[in-house]
Amino acid sequence: NAGVMQNPRHLVRRRGQEARLRCSPMKGHSHVYWYRQLPEEGLKFMVYLQKENIIDESGMPKERFSAEFPKEGPSILRIQQVVRGDSAAYFCASSHGTLNTGELFFGEGSRLTVL
């Protein structure tokens, strides 16, 4: 049973470009979470999705950031018009049910560098 798969593992973008980060949850998991880890800081919640629905996006910046988890295919975190402050590691996690019922499993992360 493969774990949470994220790609790309490393992504370099110039200011103003778009970044798309993909996440395939563990088999059988329908709950997906995105977290961001800025240099020398802890992980911060961004967004929680279930299939075709955004459940909680309270941690996501209001502009330039969007997330989706379509019926088919991976979850996508999209950052438009990237700025240097977006440089960070973006982690996806999945679970079988809600957090009160089980563990959260994390991917290896996608490390975005904005030049």
Next chain:
Amino acid sequence: KQEVTQIPAALSVPEGENLVLNCSFTDSAIYNLQWFRQDPGKGLTSLLLIQSSQREQTSGRLNASLDKSSGRSTLYIAASQPGDSATYLCAVANFGNEKLTFGTGTRLTIIP
């Protein structure tokens, strides 16, 4: 608003010693608490999950305890090995939302 603190931020210990990592949280209305390990440049590996009704969980040389009323958890590592060197993170899941709140971690170095 939940706040999670981990002290110390860094710890160096000779190989073979037992050690304790600390985690404290301000809001005791939690579902569970989870300990993770993060190696440099890598993702998070789940070590132990303690439900709010439990006092402790064990896995191999690791033992995690939870005192919800005082807002504290400890991760005990027995007979430390160089391979245990990593950053250890604790995270809590609060009632009413689906977000983990993470501490900033303890960077552990085991000296051979």
